[in-house]
Amino acid sequence: MSAHNEDTPTLIGQISAGDVSEEGEAVVLEAGADAAGQRLDQWLAARLGPELSRSRVQALIKQGAVSIAGKPVLEAKRKLTTGERIEILVPAPEPAEPQGEDIALDILYEDDELIVINKPAGLVVHPGAGNWTGTLVNALIHHCGDSLSGIGGVRRPGIVHRLDKETSGVMVVAKTDRAHKALSEAFADHGRTGDLERAYLALVWGIPQRPTGTIDAALGRAADRVRRAVVPEGRDDARHAVTHFSVVERFGEGQQAFATASLIECRLETGRTHQIRVHMAHIGHPVIGDPDYGQAFRTKANRLPEPLKGMVDAFPRQALHAWLLEFRHPTTHLTMRFEAPMPGDMEVLVGDFRKL
DSSP: OOOOSTTOOEEEEEEOTTTTTTTOEEEEEEOOGGGTTOBHHHHHHHHHTTTSOHHHHHHHHHTTOEEETTEEOOOTTOBOOTTOEEEEEEOOOOOSSOOOOOOOOOEEEEOSSEEEEEEOTTOOSSOBTTBSSSSHHHHHHHHHGGGOOBBTTBSSOEEOSOOOTTOEEEEEEESBHHHHHHHHHHHHHTTSSSOEEEEEEEEEESOOSSSEEEEEOOEEEOTTSSSEEEOOTTSTTOBOOEEEEEEEEEESTTOSSSOOEEEEEEEESSOOTTHHHHHHHHTTOOBTTOTTTOGGGGGGGGGSOTTHHHHHHHOOSOOEEEEEEEEEOTTTOOEEEEEOOOOHHHHHHHHHHTTO
16 A cells, blocks of 8 residues: 555554455554544545545445444544544455356256356355355356357356345346347336246245235335345435235144244336345345344244244245246247246245144
């Protein structure tokens, strides 16, 4: 990191990238008198430029890589006080493009324009912070090879929609610019003017009062800036979100001894991050096993008989599966429909709930 001008703060310590080659470079600064009242992001960008831009500093703050007095600071606009100790961990640079990796894929269909896969739970879709390797993109680069004609001039798969790491199910990925453009437009439109249908199966706590329903509630960032939450429509980060649901099965209905649950089918009218998980939690029926939006309901497992209680406690993810994807092929214009049965872990869990 470079230091410059007479206002440069005291550099308490620096760990070189060579000392922490995998984690990156750690820089510790002490705010001088000039820092009092300044925004954290502005002050850091001025002191650590040109290596780090203000947008890069803001991204590091959001990732929790900036700490004051040993505690992460997540607000870029946080005002500084003279004498505060600021620690910044700058991750080591990653390769510009993901590398191909030999990872097994469950391929439902493939041609020169696109590939449809049944993504397993636990597989991250795209490389990102903390997951630069072992992703679906790495697997597709290896599998498709020269059949990728290029997206935006780069030989890479075109991701047009995503599933959370721990959500399983059907995904389509473009192999050409033409397919990427057409599919991206279809997903952005959510099937309003074309053929696109997506349906998910979710195992949720409780039984909705009505067999069908629509959740129309805008989503934005939660207080922790990481998760999503239902927010007022007028908020700056509010994004319109609509989920239609129907009850497929009810478990434990009519008895009082044990907690109840339902198998729900959800169809998306919009496609926001964590939409189904947030919406179902919003109406009081969070997805079983959801670590982010179902924590308040985890004690419900105590009201289940064994061995079901133990199975729910041990279930490592949200019980959510994208079972259906239907879309119009970008070149043949034929309607294509793909279905994927529930994965084994979720099927077993549902089967045990049927015994209530």
